[in-house]
Amino acid sequence: MALLEMRRINKTFGQVKALDGIDLQLQTGEVLSLCGENGSGKSTLMKILSGVYPSGDYEGEIWLAGERIRARGLRDMEALGVVMIHQELTLVKQLSIQDNLFLGCEPHQHGVLNEARMYQRACQLLQRVHLDIDPDTLVADLGVGQQQLVEIAKALGKEARLLILDEPTAPLTEREAQLLLGLIGELRQQGVSCIFISHKLSEVKAISDLICVIRDGVHIATREARQLSSDDIVTLMVGREIRQLFPREPHAIGDVVLEVGPVTAWDRQRPGVQRVQNVSFSVREGEIVGIAGLVGSGRTELMECLFASYEGRYQCPLRLRGQALQFRDNRQALAQGIVMVPEDRKRHGIVPILGVGDNITLAALPTLRRHGLLCEASETVAINDGIRRLRVKTAAASLPISQLSGGNQQKAILARCLMLHPRILILDEPTRGIDVGAKYEIYKLIYELARQGIAILMVSSELPEVLGISDRVLVMHNGQLKGDLPNDGLTQEAIMGCALRQEEASHAG
Numbered sequence: 001m002a003l004l005e006m007r008r009i010n011k012t013f014g015q016v017k018a019l020d021g022i023d024l025q026l027q028t029g030e031v032l033s034l035c036g037e038n039g040s041g042k043s044t045l046m047k048i049l050s051g052v053y054p055s056g057d058y059e060g061e062i063w064l065a066g067e068r069i070r071a072r073g074l075r076d077m078e079a080l081g082v083v084m085i086h087q088e089l090t091l092v093k094q095l096s097i098q099d100n101l102f103l104g105c106e107p108h109q110h111g112v113l114n115e116a117r118m119y120q121r122a123c124q125l126l127q128r129v130h131l132d133i134d135p136d137t138l139v140a141d142l143g144v145g146q147q148q149l150v151e152i153a154k155a156l157g158k159e160a161r162l163l164i165l166d167e168p169t170a171p172l173t174e175r176e177a178q179l180l181l182g183l184i185g186e187l188r189q190q191g192v193s194c195i196f197i198s199h200k201l202s203e204v205k206a207i208s209d210l211i212c213v214i215r216d217g218v219h220i221a222t223r224e225a226r227q228l229s230s231d232d233i234v235t236l237m238v239g240r241e242i243r244q245l246f247p248r249e250p251h252a253i254g255d256v257v258l259e260v261g262p263v264t265a266w267d268r269q270r271p272g273v274q275r276v277q278n279v280s281f282s283v284r285e286g287e288i289v290g291i292a293g294l295v296g297s298g299r300t301e302l303m304e305c306l307f308a309s310y311e312g313r314y315q316c317p318l319r320l321r322g323q324a325l326q327f328r329d330n331r332q333a334l335a336q337g338i339v340m341v342p343e344d345r346k347r348h349g350i351v352p353i354l355g356v357g358d359n360i361t362l363a364a365l366p367t368l369r370r371h372g373l374l375c376e377a378s379e380t381v382a383i384n385d386g387i388r389r390l391r392v393k394t395a396a397a398s399l400p401i402s403q404l405s406g407g408n409q410q411k412a413i414l415a416r417c418l419m420l421h422p423r424i425l426i427l428d429e430p431t432r433g434i435d436v437g438a439k440y441e442i443y444k445l446i447y448e449l450a451r452q453g454i455a456i457l458m459v460s461s462e463l464p465e466v467l468g469i470s471d472r473v474l475v476m477h478n479g480q481l482k483g484d485l486p487n488d489g490l491t492q493e494a495i496m497g498c499a500l501r502q503e504e505a506s507h508a509g
């Protein structure tokens with residue numbers, strides 16, 4: 001008997017048909033990956049399974065171990081051992097790990113909280129996810145990778161037999177992601193099933209027994225993972241073949257437009273520590289410069305200094321077309337045509353309660369105003385143009401942006417930044433959480449911008465992406481610039497080697 005069966009699931013949001021007759025089956029101890037483009041309905045399907053949308057809020061049937069389930073909410077599904085870890089983490093940062101683990105279900109004994117037992121139980125749960133950390137530690141002091149593990153520990157505490165992970169690896173470093181995938185494998189051995197969502201096909205290939213592809217809310221195929229190559233998955237997802245992910249096109253590179261540095265930035269909390277040390281580089285018109293390095297190497301901080309949005313103390317002298325400048329805040333940077341698309345869209349990006357359109361025009365409003373009045377017609381044109389250009393999947397421009405799928409929110413933010421007509425565009429992890437088809441569109445867009453003479457600085461943790469589209473690569477490590485390498489014949493090994501070799505040399509010396 002199947003552990004899980006979802007039958008003919010339909011779900012609409014107003015006019016939008018998000019899911020259209022989806023079937024899904026899973027056996028005990030199986031790992032199934034759910035693949036599909038941004039907005040194809042992956043998160044929605046999993047929200048139905050996990051009880052976020054109660055029965056009555058969708059059509060179709062859910063069967064668990066042979067029993068028809070009609071959940072009234074999350075709690076009902078959790079009681080049945082179905083636990084979802086969402087695309088955006090939900091831990092309470094101001095509380096300790098232990099408090100988060102038992103939030104709402106503290107073990108009581110004769111009506112009193114049993115502190116000692118809670119502590120012991122917390123230690124056991126952390127052990128199961130291999131997190132060697134005191135349960136009294138505040139969640140705010142953990143890295144994203146560790147927070148992700150706490151989320152899983154919390155799920156295990158609820159006796160999960162089916163764990164749903166919605167893009168758990170998106171914010172993780174390569175190493176953290178590997179640890180997480182290993183953990184999923186271990187849990188599988190222990191009989192815990194898992195439904196996994198990721199836009200990284202290498203991960204999907206590595207851990208799945210089954211792969212289920214959906215497109216526009218319709219089930220396309222469920223196959224054994226070993227029968228499918230990454231290319232097969234992409235073709236099923238997009239409905240057409242993408243031969244070359246990186247549409248590399250020749251483009252002219254002009255004069256030096258920006259000279260940066262030496263940049264030094266100090267840690268926000270520990271003023272003695274330098275996060276960026278004496279980094280200098282320059283960028284030419286129409287040049288695409290990739291910035292590689294491990295998470296924590298100072299890449300984001302460097303870009304924030306350039307855009308005058310770094311929150312700690314820093315020095316960042318600039319020469320823009322030969323003219324020396326120091327920005328006081330990012331409004332001055334914007335006025336000079338420097339625009340940054342931030343990494344963390346929840347913190348710096350979207351205004352959740354505003355519509356998609358308003359989110360897109362937010363920063364450009366001053367330029368859309370005439371005689372002090374907002375010119376509605378030109379605003380509408382601008383919004384539609386942004387939505388079309390980036391293929392933001394939304395039923396209407398007025399829809400609150402929080403109702404868009406994760407990847408489409410990211411695209412809307414990109415649209416907003418382009419509306420500012422940047423001369424220098426800084427992209428921090430621009431394709432995180434974005435599906436392969438849309439990635440391709442974004443790469444094409446980056447080339448188009450470069451051809452218009454816009455200089456592009458792109459921070460990315462995905463080395464294939466850095467190598468695939470950059471003209472030149474800056475390699476950061478421990479706050480220092482370790483290499484400034486032209487991208488001809490450059491390899492991933494050469495980039496990693498550049499960061500690490502010199503570190504060994506400095507240890508030796």
Ligand SMILES: Nc1ncnc2c1ncn2[C@@H]1O[C@H](COP(=O)(O)OP(=O)(O)OP(=O)(O)O)[C@@H](O)[C@H]1O
Nearest residue numbers: 013018038039040041042043044403404405406407
């Ligand atoms: N609360 C909501 N209100 C209205 N529409 C919604 C809501 N949630 C999702 N949608 C719509 O349903 C569709 C499916 O969205 P969903 O979040 O399931 O996509 P996804 O496959 O998870 O995409 P991504 O890879 O970008 O996370 C999208 O068109 C989305 O805009």
Ligand SMILES: [Mg+2]
Nearest residue numbers: 042043405406
């Ligand atoms: Mg999603």
